[in-house]
Amino acid sequence: MRVEFTRRVANPAYSARPGQVMDLPEAEALKRIEAGHCTAVDQPKARLADRLRGRKPRTGGGQAPGAAQETPLEKMTVDQLKAYADEHDISLPPDGRKADLVAAIEAAQQGQE
Structure with a gap:
């Protein structure tokens, strides 16, 4: 191939x-x-x-609302984490490192459950 x-x-x-x-x-x-x-x-x-x-999950209409995200937070870039936080109205620390951003998003997700 x-x-x-x-x-x-x-x-x-x-x-x-x-x-x-x-x-x-x-x-x-x-x-x-x-x-x-x-x-x-x-x-x-x-x-x-x-x-x-069948190897990778499709994006779009196939997922139910509230379904698990496709990419784990730890594998996202800082820009992707910031975009994810903007989409979900999650406030992030202004000068936070990647670990701080992941922790803030995970804490916000735990608070929603």
Whole structure:
């Protein structure tokens, strides 16, 4: 499967730079795509598209109100945390670090339950 790397990858079998296009075995390509290291360049085969559909949760209409968020707070960037807090009307400390922002959001979520 042809993939385009979005970040630098180095291992004993190969190395790649961002933007580099490379042919990988299907299993390896799927693993790298799921990890966020690359994106598929070719359209996946129909059977592969079916398998990929079930791997990651879809965003949008499929979730009930109040359903769990897709990305854990600890994995969000500071900008994503601030946007999340704005969307949910959560006040954050002005000069807080990422850990402070996560703690404030978690405390606000606990208060809502």
